[in-house]
Amino acid sequence: MTGDTANQELENLLGLAPVIPVLVVDQAEIARPLAEALVxxxxxxxxxxxxxPAAFEAIAAMAGVPGAVVGAGTLLNPHDIAAAQAAGARFGVSPGATPSLLKATREAEFPLLPGMATASEAMTLMEMGHRVLKFFPATAAGGVDMLKAxxxxxxxxxxxxxxxxGHDTARDYLAQPNVLCVGGSWLAPRDRIAARDWDAIxxxxxxxxRLAR
Known part of the structure; x- marks a missing residue:
């Protein structure tokens, strides 16, 4: 997979919906109904x-849900990439980017959404062939004003x-022409998961x- 191919794959995936739920799954048995509710x-x-510890088992369960496109987040090292692929993840997301992580994703032909927080980090990733990036931590790193800049x-x-x-601020981000989608954890509140309230989710x-693109 070339850099252009990986970028296009990411653009296609991230264009499927305005929001990507960022999920912390403590129990593998709730993974499938959670994914079904979100999809x-x-x-x-x-x-x-x-x-x-349940993350890889959760990825495998969610990957079996019709219509679900599952990615692995918080990738930190080459081992994470191999395990995520084996579990059925279609793409990866990292909070930042290191040479070893970027090298491993290229060798594995695994589309990666690498994290950045500054212009220099964005330029470095662009120089390495990445044009679709995770802006993280968005609010702390300047928010909408940073994206405009x-x-x-x-x-x-x-x-x-x-x-x-959150839901109240997502629309402002999505209004920016250089934003494909946003990631958010508000879609799966811990209290609703604990109550198995899939209708609420x-x-x-x-x-x-329904958020405006």
Whole structure:
């Protein structure tokens, strides 16, 4: 997979919905009904963060849900990439980018949404062939104003802002021409997951899917 191919694959995936749910799954048995609720609500692209022992099993379960496109988040090293691919992840997401991580994703032909927070980091990734980036942590790193500032000197880049974004602020990000989608954790509140309230999560997904692009 060439850099252009990986970029196009990411653009295609991230264009499927305005919001990517960023999920922390503590128990593998809730992965499938959680994914079903989100997908049926109009959000097919799901990011499962590798922050719990259940993460890889959750990716595998969600990958079996019709219509779901599952990515692995919080990739930190080459081992994470191999395990995510084996579990059925279609793409990866990282909070930042290191030479070893970028090299491993290229060798594995695994589309990666690498994280950046500054203009220099964005330029470095662009120089390495990446044009679709995760802007993280979005709110702490300047939010919408930062994206507006980057649009002039770096017009060829597209972003998925993540970090501190909620339903009330997502629309402002999505209004920026260099934003493909946003990532957010508000779609799967821990109390609703604990209550197995999949209808409530489906409603949150439906509301997010209606956000203006």
């Amino acid at each position: 049926s609500g109009g959000l097919p692209v799901l990011e499962v963060t590798l922050r719990t 980057l649009a002039g000197p770096l017009p060829g880049l597209r972003f998925c802002p993540t970090g501190g974004i 489906r409603t949150l997904a439906e509301e997010a899917a």
